[in-house]
Amino acid sequence: MAAITGNLVVGQSGGPTAVINQSLVGVVQEALKHGSIQSILGARNGVEGVLREDFIDLRKQSAQTLEDVAATASAGLGSCRFKPKEEDCKKIFEIFTRHNVRYFFYIGGNDSALSAGIINKIAQEQKYDLCVFHCPKTIDNDLLVTDHCPGFGSAAKYVAQAFMGHDLDNRALPGIKIDVVMGRNAGWLTAASALARVNPGDGPHVICLPERSYTVAEFCRKIEDVYTKNKRALVAVSEGLCDKDGNVWLQSDLVRRELKELGMEALINWMDATGRIEDSAGGAKLDAFGHAQLSGSGALADLLASILKIYMFQKTGKKPRLRADTLGYAQRSFAGCVSEVDAREARASGAAAVREAVNGAMSGSICFRRTGSGGYNCETFRAALEDVSGVNFPKGVKQYRPMEDRLITTDKFDVTPEFVEWARPLLGALPVKGILTP
């Protein structure tokens, strides 16, 4: 099929990453090679910009600007957390028709794949020839079909380097240190903390993932064990840490019940007081996709540190050095911590999407699969948009990919060597971790 002639719109959506601009520049650089593509328009703030008809002319950017933007963290076009409704999609097509847009590339995570899926579905229904491609990006690495997602490698590198530092810090001034890592549903990024281990005894010594559930008692006992043995403990905890009903700890009745049994009423009062703040500020915060806000607050880390402080004091009458950090937005946007593999693949995925489209494919999501043996090799392939977006999935089928059982140890407090082997090439080179000979 001959390539359709018309204009191109590219947008970025969802939480930024260190390499989402690499994918954008990959789209633009490839589009510039093809005569069937006329205007190359960047929609500001994703579909919100389409609806506002707020476009940047990407043909006007110099080659140097494009390279600078590619090397810059976060979304150069701006991003959004907007889920288009039926009437929004109608307006989008009106705008696309008026501008003769025939190529739409949406760089984003699973929510963005869903948006692209909805737009594609309506395009088909309206028999409007529109190539709709999703270029995966997410630090969470929880997209379906693909081996891994652009954005994950750099975020994992940041997490590994943060844990290398926190482990060295915890060696120098021993105590219990808890770090809360991003990842609502899937533990890939929390698991990447394991890549910080280089020398014997290195932390993290405990890793808690959202794929498993934890009671307060077993969480405390595990850390107490490690601390008793090593005189220090570095703990990686996913922000999605949940109880056996699947509720995150800060909103868990089971956790409250346990805290009561453990004589930690002060913490229940604190949790209640935390909840009442939201009421004063206009009620609980859910994003446009109905997800609870877990990032952008240190509450979970502070809760965990407080639980352990009280627990250790109850047990020993002593107060070990206890600190907690929430790694925060630096995980997705810290400037200057990019995996070279991730940057290259993100660029390649944008280019691959354009090539697929001009070669006649009407829709898809650009995924990665490993090829060959002996070292790390990966290639892109086009998956059906529906398989990634989950737009047609029956109710109850997950639209994201959790870590597989074989990647988590049976005691649920660590990852397996298989995970480390899988993840290592995605992070690229890590800093040296020298130690003195005793």
Added chain:
Amino acid sequence: MAAITGNLVVGQSGGPTAVINQSLVGVVQEALKHGSIQSILGARNGVEGVLREDFIDLRKQSAQTLEDVAATASAGLGSCRFKPKEEDCKKIFEIFTRHNVRYFFYIGGNDSALSAGIINKIAQEQKYDLCVFHCPKTIDNDLLVTDHCPGFGSAAKYVAQAFMGHDLDNRALPGIKIDVVMGRNAGWLTAASALARVNPGDGPHVICLPERSYTVAEFCRKIEDVYTKNKRALVAVSEGLCDKDGNVWLQSDLVRRELKELGMEALINWMDATGRIEDSAGGAKLDAFGHAQLSGSGALADLLASILKIYMFQKTGKKPRLRADTLGYAQRSFAGCVSEVDAREARASGAAAVREAVNGAMSGSICFRRTGSGGYNCETFRAALEDVSGVNFPKGVKQYRPMEDRLITTDKFDVTPEFVEWARPLLGALPVKGILTP
């Protein structure tokens, strides 16, 4: 005066930095050149290791190990927060005499300078020939006499890169973002967030320093103004944010009174609940030097975000996107974010201390001063230990160096261009921050 022949002990103390091991390796490499220095011993965990007679033989380390350790964040010998008492110092001299230790190098911040000062004073009283040198290190940059401290440049680079990323993130998904930065008494590190500004409109748009005091009302109004004008606001706040009585906000009665007046009782309840957690865990936490623990908790950032959430909701009935991060321990120990200038100077300060000692100086603190004009040039010099440690200072004279008035804007919500010019060379190269042409 001929160099004293004997053994050398080197230790590291206080909070680690990205380059404290550079200073250690500087000491060792220089010591290896001088025949008057016999054993080169590393005390594990600073003076605690001296008291335990827990030493590492640093002559045994290979050249490669030393280079690897130098390139590694945090304190390779381990650190401590221990302030030696009279009887500890007596024991230290007993141990030093027994081991014929004649050179003692202590790499640390102002608390460590004080420890070195006490040991030096007792050595003089006991007429024991001991060269005592302090090698400054602190991310806080708050030591007296020196132009700047090894450790600051790398921490400032981390802060600047974090803010570059958070600014790009805040551009992509606009809202109010608050970042809490380390620095108990001095705002140098918080001020370094200004180095993240590259393009017009870049944040941080508001910088709050511990050298000034702030009311809740003026803090909220300032951020509201910025947000109204720019539709986004990135805010840098020192963990030492205080009221006009000098009390940090989390422990401030004035802040509570204001919160009450502003109808934010939910926050007072939350502050009370937070305080009661400490009681359950054995009481309020002060370190060995009597300082309140400000780091290792997200409480201040969460308080500020909550204040603004309620304030903006009261004012507008809307809920802007509001997030807060506490930059945390990554500021001092993140692996792989080192200023090359800082690394070089940290190494040089260790070497300079040894040279001063073998050349006959009995004590000192190695400081930096800028030389010449046209570009950045710095040299080391020996300051009197007493002038840095403050060991003989009259009561009430500060033992640390706050930011000078000329470095802070008169509206107290920003730093001056003079600060930026002073700081820029210390951070070394920063990542590119490319933006698309509209």
